[in-house]
Amino acid sequence: MADQGEFIPTRTRDTSAGVEGSGWLLFASIMIAIAGVLNIIWGIAAISNSKFFTQNATYILSGLNTWGWIVLIIGVLELFAAYSILVGGQYGRWLGIVVVSINSIAALMSIPAYPFWSLCLFAIDILIIYGLAAYGGQHKDVI
Numbered sequence: 001m002a003d004q005g006e007f008i009p010t011r012t013r014d015t016s017a018g019v020e021g022s023g024w025l026l027f028a029s030i031m032i033a034i035a036g037v038l039n040i041i042w043g044i045a046a047i048s049n050s051k052f053f054t055q056n057a058t059y060i061l062s063g064l065n066t067w068g069w070i071v072l073i074i075g076v077l078e079l080f081a082a083y084s085i086l087v088g089g090q091y092g093r094w095l096g097i098v099v100v101s102i103n104s105i106a107a108l109m110s111i112p113a114y115p116f117w118s119l120c121l122f123a124i125d126i127l128i129i130y131g132l133a134a135y136g137g138q139h140k141d142v143i
Contacts, residue, residue, distance in 0.1 A: 021135025028131035029085040031124055032096055035103065036078030043072025067110065074103050085132070093136035100125045100132075 046068025077099045084092020104125035107118045 021131075024131035024135045025085060028096065028128045028136075029082045029092075031128050032078045032085065032100065033082035035100075035121070035124070035128075036075045036082060039071045039075030039078060039103070041075075043068045043070075043075055046071065067106075070106060074099060074106065078103065085136070090136075093132050096132050096136075097129055100128045104129075 046064050048068075049064070077095065081092045081096035081099055085096055086092075104122050107121040107125065111118045
């Protein structure tokens with residue numbers, strides 16, 4: 001018999017969050033999807049010469065229209081990768097790592113035009129790459 005001051009649980013509850021790393025995969029897929037949508041919007045705005053962009057911004061490579069097409073293509077590929085990661089495909093993991101790596105390089109190349117935005121994108125891209133590289137090969141389903 002237990003002492004009166006001793007606590008004896010009647011039911012145990014599993015409070016674990018699931019398989020280790022599933023949160024990182026969910027984070028990576030959601031962030032890739034958000035980055036893909038933002039890149040598509042940014043790319044369309046750049047292609048159409050929107051007034052959103054600064055007039056005298058300098059880019060390391062080419063001009064605003066070229067960067068618009070590059071970012072638009074990266075955004076579409078990011079959406080494909082996000083979908084594939086959510087349904088549990090290894091193809092999406094590797095596509096995500098490659099596309100986000102290219103996106104991080106593109107973000108660093110646009111630092112002269114938009115320094116704070118570029119550095120924020122670069123930091124998020126590094127977190128996504130970590131999540132996909134460290135935990136992407138262990139699971140079939142993220143959700």
